[in-house]
């Protein structure tokens with residue numbers, strides 16, 4: 001179980017995240033919905049150790065405190081982040097990106113099995129192992145990013161708006177892949193603006209506005225909630 | 240004659256390439272613009288000289304001893320002098336400016352010590368100065384040996400950086416230090432190791448250079464400048480680019496010195512440098528954005 005409590009993030013005098021709490025249970029897909037600037041990325045960065053959270057913040061993974069650990073140690077603890085903008089190594093090949101995904105010591109024992117899984121999940125990557133990652137399409141780069149994260153043998157996979165910039169067709173593929181990843185026993189914490197699709201695969205969801213949690217519930221209930229429909233499922237958003 | 244000049248140009252170019260690869264590691268990975276870089280080359284050359292004339296040991300033995308020492312020294316310099324700068328720098332650009340100032344100071348410290356010990360005189364020793372005949376051209380055995388060793392070291396480094404997970408991780412830090420943390424790479428340690436490896440490489444080049452060139456305590460700056468030129472010409476962070484640019488520079492310098500005028504070597508160096516900067520600002524093999 002991943003537990004986040006009293007999470008705050010401050011940039012100078014601007015408080016971007018304020019007293020956020022959320023949990024992700026084993027085998028769950030949990031989605032965090034919020035508009036641009038709501039503080040979603042700040043939450044994920046703080047959990048992954050890329051951004052120092054405010055005092056009082058508690059983040060535990062299976063009971064182990066993660067606050068204060070450097071980002072590379074948090075990966076070793078079993079948490080992998082696919083950051084906003086994907087963060088793949090553009091100058092390196094797909095093969096090298098996956099090789100580095102398994103740089104963590106925890107990933108070495110099952111490296112071959114995880115690679116086989118990733119290539120089964122994204123067969124396109126198997127055909128493109130020698131391609132320089134930066135020359136691939138947006139959808140393929142997202143596969144590299146997720147594949148690289150999976151190579152670290154995570155218990156928890158965090159994704160920051162993975163559907164951003166993908167065509168509806170690729171979006172569908174992406175969300176189906178996330179369901180299969182959960183099927184392999186990996187818990188998923190997903191930050192999205194695409195409410196319809198993400199609520200369709202999620203178990204639970206949180207709504208975040210101006211850095212605060214303003215709603216939470218089972219995904220099916222959230223999808224039916226008129227307030228959620230007005231805010232996140234309006235006709236302007238693609239879905 | 241042409242073959243002789245070409246061979247000695249290739250040897251010099253091999254040294255430049257080695258030196259540039261080390262600077263690429265220090266600058267591309269650790270983001271330290273090390274102005275004292277060439278001083279370590281000269282220090283290693285003096286160490287080899289001392290091995291040969293003082294201890295009557297082969298400079299080849301020096302090649303086994305001096306680079307590991309340079310590795311340890313560079314590692315210590317990084318951890319003690321540079322890491323505080325890394326810690327307080329808000330951006331990579333700020334770190335670059337800070338590191339230029341700090342290593343500029345280091346340049347004078349190392350150079351000052353060498354001047355105090357050896358003075359400004361030129362030194363050389365005669366190791367394996369046997370003329371060899373290759374396809375009608377005469378080459379000194381020490382030059383040829385230096386070239387072969389440079390190729391072996393350069394190739395070994397290239398393979399280590401491209402064919403192993405650890406080497407790939409070092410390159411990944413150069414590509415994206417934030418993303419590197421997300422695959423469990425300890426970026427600070429990787430930077431320290433890359434900086435130290437760069438130091439070992441320039442020390443190896445120093446031992447090799449001492450086998451066939453005369454040198455003095457003031458010459459470090461020249462090698463720092465040439466390394467910079469080669470790195471920028473090849474494309475920052477690009478090992479293959481550094482190799483090609485190093486060879487081009489070595490060849491052109493030798494051709495100009497022999498066939499035109501020795502006084503024009505430096506002018507030729509900067510002429511090529513300027514042409515590359517104007518035509519391909521990202522370097523021969525560099526990408527337009529990095």
Ligand SMILES: Nc1ncnc2c1ncn2[C@@H]1O[C@H](COP(=O)(O)OP(=O)(O)O)[C@@H](O)[C@H]1O
Pocket residue numbers: 011014016034035036037038039040041042043
């Ligand atoms: N590095 C930063 N420095 C200053 N302000 C930031 C920084 N990153 C984000 N912010 C601000 O914090 C708020 C939340 O940003 P973010 O977490 O990126 O939101 P989201 O991911 O939901 O779009 C925004 O107002 C944003 O401008």
Ligand SMILES: [Mg+2]
Pocket residue numbers: 037040041042084160161
């Ligand atoms: Mg965001």
